Amino acid sequence: MPKVIYTSPDGRAHTVDARIGASVMETAVKHGIPGIVAECGGALSCATCHVFVATSWIDQTGTAEDFEDEMLDDATTPRQSHSRLSCQIRLTDEFDGLEVTIAPEQ
Numbered sequence: 256m257p258k259v260i261y262t263s264p265d266g267r268a269h270t271v272d273a274r275i276g277a278s279v280m281e282t283a284v285k286h287g288i289p290g291i292v293a294e295c296g297g298a299l300s301c302a303t304c305h306v307f308v309a310t311s312w313i314d315q316t317g318t319a320e321d322f323e324d325e326m327l328d329d330a331t332t333p334r335q336s337h338s339r340l341s342c343q344i345r346l347t348d349e350f351d352g353l354e355v356t357i358a359p360e361q
């Protein structure tokens with residue numbers, strides 16, 4: 256069971272066990288991690304699940320493609336090179352220890 260480490264905008268870290276196959280967004284919502292709104296429930300239409308992936312994990316998660324990339328342009332917090340919409344990252348065992356920082360405004 257992979258662990259995911261979320262850092263809230265206030266700097267607090269939250270480490271939770273994730274279910275394989277769940278998204279980073281779904282895992283945050285399930286565990287009540289503050290800051291991820293996920294208004295559309297993962298339908299890739301709201302950009303309120305914006306996170307910054309730790310740079311050491313970018314190779315693993317990959318970068319945003321096509322429509323996700325366009326959605327990030329509309330995110331409330333300006334995007335960065337390591338921005339992703341967390342509903343688009345599906346967890347496997349290989350993501351154990353994944354670190355993401357939640358964008359301050361969703």
Ligand code: FES
Binds near residue numbers: 304
């Ligand atoms: S939850 Fe809406 S785009 Fe991710």
